[in-house]
Amino acid sequence: MTEQSAATRPLRIAIVGAGPAGIYAADALMKSDAPAGFDGVSIDLYERMPAPFGLIRYGVAPDHPRIKGIITALHKVLDKPQVRLLGNIDYGVDITLDDLRQFYDAVIFSTGANADRALEVPGIDLDGSYGAADFVSWYDGHPDVPRTWPLEAEKVAVLGVGNVALDVARVLAKTGDELLPTEIPPNVYEGLQANKALEVHVFGRRGPAQAKFTPLELRELDHSPTIEVIVDPEDIDYDEGSEAARRHSKQVDMICNTLEQWAIRDVGDRPHKLFLHFFENPTEILGEDGKVVGLRTERTQLDGTGNCKGTGEYKVWDIQAVYRAVGYLSQNIPLLPFDDQAGTVPNEAGRVLIDEGADGAARYMPATYVTGWIKRGPVGLIGHTKGDANETIACLLDDAVNFTPAAQPEPDAVTDFLEGKGIPFTTWAGWYRLDAHERALGEPQGRERVKVVERDEMLAASEPDKVS
Structure with a gap:
C-alpha cells in the first residue's frame, strides 16, 4: 500500500443497488474491523430508483406487511452516519465503473434480479x-x-x-x-x-x-x-x-x-x-x-x-x-463478465472472476465484488442474503491491502461530479420526506400510506420544501 493510501481516512466503498443485499453488505462492513491504514468505513449506496429497498418495495406483494416489516431493520442501517444513499442514479448511464474507481477504493454490485x-x-x-x-x-x-x-x-x-x-x-x-x-x-x-x-x-x-x-x-x-x-x-x-x-x-x-x-x-x-x-x-x-x-x-x-x-x-x-x-433473472451489468445461462456475475465467494490464467489460477477483477442474487442467482429468502454479504465483505477486507487508492476519496467529490452532470439524485433525508408524503396521502383514507408511482412526483416529494 502506498503512503497516500495508508493515510488515515475511511475505506471508501460504493455499493450499487440499495435493496436488502446491498444494505446487508453495508451493515456487514460497518460491523467489521476496518483494514490497517484506514479509519473506519464510508459507504455510498447507489440506487436506480428514487427510493431505496429494492425488492421489498417493488417485488413483495402489497398484502404482505410482515415481509415489508424488514424495512424497519434496513432503516436502522441507513440511519448510520457511515452510510449515504444516492438514489435515482442509473449505473452505466449516469455513472460508470471507471467513474466509481475515481471515488472509491472498491465497488460492490448488489443489483438483484428483476x-x-x-x-x-x-x-x-x-x-x-x-x-x-x-x-x-x-x-x-x-x-x-x-x-x-x-x-x-x-x-x-x-x-x-x-x-x-x-x-x-x-x-x-x-x-x-x-x-x-x-x-x-x-x-x-x-x-x-x-x-x-x-x-x-x-x-x-x-x-x-x-x-x-x-x-x-x-x-x-x-x-x-x-x-x-x-x-x-x-x-x-x-x-x-x-x-x-x-x-x-x-x-x-x-x-x-x-x-x-x-x-x-x-x-x-x-x-x-x-x-x-x-x-x-x-x-x-x-x-x-x-x-x-x-x-x-x-x-x-x-x-x-x-x-x-x-x-x-x-x-x-x-x-x-x-x-x-x-x-x-438478473440483467447484465455493463463492464462486468456475465453468465447468461445462470444469470449471475461469475465469482468466487463474491470476488468477480474474469477467467483462469495459463497456470489455471483464477484471475479476479480488482476491487470488484458481488452479493445477493447477482452473485448466487434468485433463490432463497430475503434473509439468506445476509450470509452472502458476510462472505463477500470478508473477501473485500482481506483484499484491501492491495487496493489501488481512490484518486478522489472525499465524499463531496462524487456529489460534485453528479451535480456537474445535472443528475437529480435523491438522498436518505429525501426518503424520509417521500415516506412522510406517502403516509400523508394515506391518512385521509385510514391507510398507512399510498405509494407514489410517478418518478417526477417521487423526486419532487424527496426534495425539501417541494411537497408539504
Whole structure:
C-alpha cells in the first residue's frame, strides 16, 4: 500500500443497488474491523430508483406487511452516519465503473434480479402471455412500467409453484377492495376493481412435496373471504423421494399436510376459485388470432426420486391469460463478465472472476465484488442474503491491502461530479420526506400510506420544501 493510501481516512466503498443485499453488505462492513491504514468505513449506496429497498418495495406483494416489516431493520442501517444513499442514479448511464474507481477504493454490485426467466414453450409470445415479474412491478407501483394492466380474462393460468406464483395468483384472485387497505396506488386499485378473473389455475409439473413455496405463503391463500382454494385429491401423491423430503424437512411436511387437508374438504361457495394443480407440465400455450385461448399440459408422474416423467396423457385447459412465474433473472451489468445461462456475475465467494490464467489460477477483477442474487442467482429468502454479504465483505477486507487508492476519496467529490452532470439524485433525508408524503396521502383514507408511482412526483416529494 502506498503512503497516500495508508493515510488515515475511511475505506471508501460504493455499493450499487440499495435493496436488502446491498444494505446487508453495508451493515456487514460497518460491523467489521476496518483494514490497517484506514479509519473506519464510508459507504455510498447507489440506487436506480428514487427510493431505496429494492425488492421489498417493488417485488413483495402489497398484502404482505410482515415481509415489508424488514424495512424497519434496513432503516436502522441507513440511519448510520457511515452510510449515504444516492438514489435515482442509473449505473452505466449516469455513472460508470471507471467513474466509481475515481471515488472509491472498491465497488460492490448488489443489483438483484428483476426480469423474468424465459420459458421455452410454444405460444409463450402470444397476447395474453405475461411474465410474473412484469405483473408484480405493475401492482407494486414501479415507476418504469405502464400504468394499466389488461385484466380481461375470466380464467387465468399461473405457471410455477414458488412464492411469486402464489403472490400473483392471490392478487389476481382478490378484489380491489380487499387490497385497498394496503399501499397500492390509485391506478392499481382501479385496475384490480375491473379485473374479470373468476378462476385462477396454478400449475406445477411435479408433486406437493416438490413445491417451492413456504408454508406461511401457502396458508395465506385461504385467508381471503372471496377465494376458494381447491386441490384435486388425485394430485396428492408421493414417491420414496417425496417421503424422504417430508421426513427431512418440517417445511415440506407442513406444505403437504396443508394441501392434503384442502384436498379432502368440500368445495365452498366463495366467488373466486383458485385451483392448485400438480403433475401438470405445460407444453403449449394455445392461441387464436394471436391471443391466448388455452393451455395444453402433459400429465406427469413421480419416478421414485422426487423427479417426474411424462405419461403421454395431455389435457387442454380453457384459459385466456397465462402468467409464467418460473424464476427471476438478473440483467447484465455493463463492464462486468456475465453468465447468461445462470444469470449471475461469475465469482468466487463474491470476488468477480474474469477467467483462469495459463497456470489455471483464477484471475479476479480488482476491487470488484458481488452479493445477493447477482452473485448466487434468485433463490432463497430475503434473509439468506445476509450470509452472502458476510462472505463477500470478508473477501473485500482481506483484499484491501492491495487496493489501488481512490484518486478522489472525499465524499463531496462524487456529489460534485453528479451535480456537474445535472443528475437529480435523491438522498436518505429525501426518503424520509417521500415516506412522510406517502403516509400523508394515506391518512385521509385510514391507510398507512399510498405509494407514489410517478418518478417526477417521487423526486419532487424527496426534495425539501417541494411537497408539504
